[in-house]
Amino acid sequence: MQIPGHIDPVTTGTVPLRGGNRIDLIGLTRDAIGGVLVEAGLDAKAAKLRAKQIWHWMYHRGVTDFEAMTDIAKAMRPWLTDRFIIGRPTVREAQVSSDGTRKWLLAAADGQEYEMVFIPDADRGTLCVSSQVGCTLNCRFCHTGTMRLVRNLAAGEIVGQVMLARDELGEWPKGTMAGFGPDPEDDDDEEGGNYTADGRILTNIVMMGMGEPLYNFDEVKGALKIVMDGDGLALSRRRITLSTSGVVPMMARAGEEIGVNLAVSLHAVSKEIRDEIVPLNRKYGIDELLKACADYPGAGNSRRITFEYVMLKDKNDSDDDARELVRLIREYGLHAKVNLIPFNPWPGAIYECSSPERVRAFSNLIFKAGISAPVRTPRGRDIMAACGQLKSAATKPTRAELDRIAEEKQAALG
Numbered sequence: 001m002q003i004p005g006h007i008d009p010v011t012t013g014t015v016p017l018r019g020g021n022r023i024d025l026i027g028l029t030r031d032a033i034g035g036v037l038v039e040a041g042l043d044a045k046a047a048k049l050r051a052k053q054i055w056h057w058m059y060h061r062g063v064t065d066f067e068a069m070t071d072i073a074k075a076m077r078p079w080l081t082d083r084f085i086i087g088r089p090t091v092r093e094a095q096v097s098s099d100g101t102r103k104w105l106l107a108a109a110d111g112q113e114y115e116m117v118f119i120p121d122a123d124r125g126t127l128c129v130s131s132q133v134g135c136t137l138n139c140r141f142c143h144t145g146t147m148r149l150v151r152n153l154a155a156g157e158i159v160g161q162v163m164l165a166r167d168e169l170g171e172w173p174k175g176t177m178a179g180f181g182p183d184p185e186d187d188d189d190e191e192g193g194n195y196t197a198d199g200r201i202l203t204n205i206v207m208m209g210m211g212e213p214l215y216n217f218d219e220v221k222g223a224l225k226i227v228m229d230g231d232g233l234a235l236s237r238r239r240i241t242l243s244t245s246g247v248v249p250m251m252a253r254a255g256e257e258i259g260v261n262l263a264v265s266l267h268a269v270s271k272e273i274r275d276e277i278v279p280l281n282r283k284y285g286i287d288e289l290l291k292a293c294a295d296y297p298g299a300g301n302s303r304r305i306t307f308e309y310v311m312l313k314d315k316n317d318s319d320d321d322a323r324e325l326v327r328l329i330r331e332y333g334l335h336a337k338v339n340l341i342p343f344n345p346w347p348g349a350i351y352e353c354s355s356p357e358r359v360r361a362f363s364n365l366i367f368k369a370g371i372s373a374p375v376r377t378p379r380g381r382d383i384m385a386a387c388g389q390l391k392s393a394a395t396k397p398t399r400a401e402l403d404r405i406a407e408e409k410q411a412a413l414g
Contacts, residue, residue: 027156
């Protein structure tokens with residue numbers, strides 16, 4: 001879709017997924033799966049039943065082989081195998097941090113690379129998912145922002161990250177089908193039984209990987225609808241957070257049509273500083289952004305907006321900055337918390353991280369005003385998996401090239 005005020009340089013959703021002449025079913029809706037089955041020769045009634053069965057096996061069981069779909073007639077399985085595929089991204093590199101964080105460098109069917117990160121904690125496991133190859137924006141503290149935008153990821157490529165993570169974590173239910181009887185068209189099919197559903201390891205998703213999700217709205221929406229579907233991956237919308245740098249025209253639609261938690265990359269409280277470190281601010285200013293936050297559908301005491309705030313030494317970390325942040329939250333009547341992020345360095349970065357003492361002082365001022373301001377513990381720094389560090393290693397531009405990329409992005413944004 002065309003984003004108001006933005007010239008989108010890529011076409012979304014037309015990049016073929018893997019499978020060659022076979023159609024990759026990952027990322028398709030139930031109706032779309034039924035549609036391709038009809039196009040392949042099934043009648044509408046049979047296609048509807050098969051689509052329901054395939055959906056369950058793909059998204060609830062994590063199966064990639066039609067032969068494992070034991071409630072589908074044995075004679076039908078080779079027919080499906082010849083025409084369709086249930087794909088996954090290709091893993092180019094997998095790394096594990098000393099703190100248990102895991103990062104994967106993934107490749108799409110066209111060879112383009114993007115990254116995803118899994119962060120384990122005692123009470124949750126969070127997957128950080130990418131929405132673009134590269135990024136539309138040029139936030140100056142972010143490594144991904146130094147990349148040119150290559151293209152948007154299709155819904156199947158976004159969902160594929162979640163599927164692959166669950167593969168790698170080994171958390172799909174195991175055993176044969178229980179409660180799903182044999183296929184009525186196949187007298188030789190086996191009965192279900194011995195089904196076990198393992199505990200969840202991946203409990204939360206954050207759309208905070210490479211890219212700006214709201215500049216790829218339709219594909220992100222389609223992917224998250226599949227992730228939230230109760231008959232499949234069944235992850236609650238309250239366990240999904242979408243992060244934006246402030247694409248104001250799309251924020252209300254995100255709340256109305258997707259309905260997940262909202263995180264906003266604020267990072268500064270003055271026009272001058274935010275113009276520098278989040279140049280999108282030159283298009284959609286702080287006042288306009290905070291008004292959109294106040295109007296975000298569903299925001300309230302039980303569902304607060306998160307303001308992400310990276311701590312940059314001598315740039316945005318003064319006591320006055322903390323007090324102004326409190327004032328702005330109160331002025332706009334926002335139900336919000338502030339997530340303070342110690343800056344994670346990367347090669348060529350022009351900023352330094354605020355000292356631990358300065359971060360604590362900043363946090364304390366906000367807490368004293370009655371607003372939650374926890375400090376995020378850096379995770380995965382040793383494998384470049386921490387917030388703001390994601391970037392495909394395929395290109396290593398010079399400082400002059402980085403500056404030129406930033407200028408080109410700003411010109412495109414207007």
